[in-house]
Amino acid sequence: MIPAEFDYEAPESLEEAIRMLHENGEDAKLLAGGHSLLPLMKLRLAAPTVLIDLRRIPGLHGIQREDGVWRVGAMTRHADLQDNEELGVVSRAASLIADQQVRNRGTIGGSLAHGDPASDLPAVMLVSDGEVTARGLSGQRTIAAADLFQDFLTTALEHDEVITEVRLPVLEGYGFGYQKFTRRAEDWAMVGVCALVKKGADGSCEDVRIGLTHMGTTPLRATAAEDALRGEALGADSIARAAEHAAEGTHPPGDLNASPEYKRHLARTLTGRALMEAAGL
Numbered sequence: 101m102i103p104a105e106f107d108y109e110a111p112e113s114l115e116e117a118i119r120m121l122h123e124n125g126e127d128a129k130l131l132a133g134g135h136s137l138l139p140l141m142k143l144r145l146a147a148p149t150v151l152i153d154l155r156r157i158p159g160l161h162g163i164q165r166e167d168g169v170w171r172v173g174a175m176t177r178h179a180d181l182q183d184n185e186e187l188g189v190v191s192r193a194a195s196l197i198a199d200q201q202v203r204n205r206g207t208i209g210g211s212l213a214h215g216d217p218a219s220d221l222p223a224v225m226l227v228s229d230g231e232v233t234a235r236g237l238s239g240q241r242t243i244a245a246a247d248l249f250q251d252f253l254t255t256a257l258e259h260d261e262v263i264t265e266v267r268l269p270v271l272e273g274y275g276f277g278y279q280k281f282t283r284r285a286e287d288w289a290m291v292g293v294c295a296l297v298k299k300g301a302d303g304s305c306e307d308v309r310i311g312l313t314h315m316g317t318t319p320l321r322a323t324a325a326e327d328a329l330r331g332e333a334l335g336a337d338s339i340a341r342a343a344e345h346a347a348e349g350t351h352p353p354g355d356l357n358a359s360p361e362y363k364r365h366l367a368r369t370l371t372g373r374a375l376m377e378a379a380g381l
């Protein structure tokens with residue numbers, strides 16, 4: 101449980117951090133809340149030779165609503181998301197991450213950059229059509245959530261890029277549901293489901309988005325279930341029929357807690373519950 105030796109840097113500007121990342125190459129790692137990276141280092145599954153701490157860099161914290169978009173600084177902690185209920189499903193999902201100690205340290209930028217398909221916020225980003233702003237030596241770019249998560253613990257970020265901000269459209273008129281199944285309270289999700297539903301004036305489903313956590317090597321959209329519900333009258337029967345499609349096209353990894361078949365069962369059941377919650381039924 102003792103990590104390999106490493107150097108520690110605490111830059112005071114973003115430019116300095118990016119330069120340090122670039123100069124130290126693949127052996128350097130950014131440190132945010134440390135709640136994914138440090139456990140990996142203690143298990144010696146990661147052995148960076150330099151840690152570049154983002155905590156002293158100004159301008160990476162905070163939540164602002166501007167022109168129909170939530171702008172969330174990359175170093176904003178899960179606890180801050182949890183406390184801001186106006187963020188809707190983002191706040192709910194953050195409140196279900198681990199325990200309060202983890203939420204007091206872990207950050208949204210760290211969670212998204214880590215790219216763990218068992219994490220709660222990546223699927224929420226996906227259904228919200230969120231995007232991240234990344235800065236590197238060659239400038240700044242925007243990466244849509246749909247392009248960010250590429251494989252298990254693998255994102256589209258270049259080695260010397262820092263996520264500076266997360267942008268989430270304000271989804272007016274959507275109800276939300278978030279369901280997370282764990283073996284013990286405060287565990288990682290065996291499976292998690294995030295649902296957003298927009299009701300039309302006639303009570304039909306004008307739009308629906310469903311995100312799945314831990315059902316593959318990246319967060320996924322349950323598009324077959326979405327297609328089955330969109331345009332239908334919203335009710336327990338139509339939701340139950342749509343939820344039956346939730347696991348279509350998924351290849352969940354089996355692990356000590358659940359077989360792939362059990363995870364598919366969980367995805368169908370939790371999708372039904374999350375949709376009922378999102379539809380206010």
Ligand SMILES: Cc1cc2nc3c(=O)[nH]c(=O)nc-3n(C[C@H](O)[C@H](O)[C@H](O)COP(=O)(O)OP(=O)(O)OC[C@H]3O[C@@H](n4cnc5c(N)ncnc54)[C@H](O)[C@@H]3O)c2cc1C
Nearest residue numbers: 130132133134135136137198206207209210213219220263
């Ligand atoms: C006991 C325990 C239980 C947990 N349970 C859950 C859970 O149920 N659900 C859940 O979602 N998460 C869970 N987590 C993980 C937690 O949410 C982490 O905090 C989060 O995944 C990573 O955020 P961090 O700020 O701690 O990142 P760090 O651990 O500091 O960094 C993670 C990775 O991201 C990189 N990185 C960090 N910030 C940036 C940035 N701004 N730009 C580019 N790269 C960056 C780092 O270099 C590193 O590779 C748990 C953690 C623990 C210890």
